[in-house]
Amino acid sequence: MLSGPPEGGAQPEAPAATPPAPTAGNPAAEVTLPSGRTLAVEVAETPLARQRGYMFRERVTDQEGMVFLMGEMDFHPFWMKNCRVSLDILWLDDGWKVVHLEQNVPPCRQDPCHNYTPMQAALYVLELQGGLASREGIRLGDRIIFKRPPGKP
Secondary structure (H helix, E strand, O other), X not given: OEEOOOOOOOOOOOOOOOOOOOOOOXXXXXXXXXXXXXXXEEXXXXXXXXXXXXXXOOOOOOOEEEEEEEEEEEOOOEEOEOOOOOEEEEEEOOOOEEEEEEEEEOOEOOOOOOOEOOOOOEXXXXXXXXXXXXXXXXXXXXXXXXXXXXXXX
């Protein structure tokens, strides 16, 4: 998933069709869903990692996800340029509460790609396999628990 342009702004150039970031498939943390289920997650905390997200991935399993640490509370738009699979996108506030949810967001196959923007400001974004949020019963107001391994900030 790629962070889209600001509201009303031009869409940025997508990175060239290259393989995923070197951390692809190497979880750096975990999240616990409201159901109690724990998933291994990659952490996208640099601008490049946030831009690349799940681009070019052939699959995302129901055992994994990606957390975007956005750095500031804002209405962070996302788009599905160069994504190959459907995803659920959860926007979370500073307490990891779900403030907006888009389910089964389809890949964007041609420009212009649609922007998905939350109705409330968020500090974090969690991407999951398309349909997983529904299967796990995730709703607005639910809390996600984020945990890094010992020694990680």
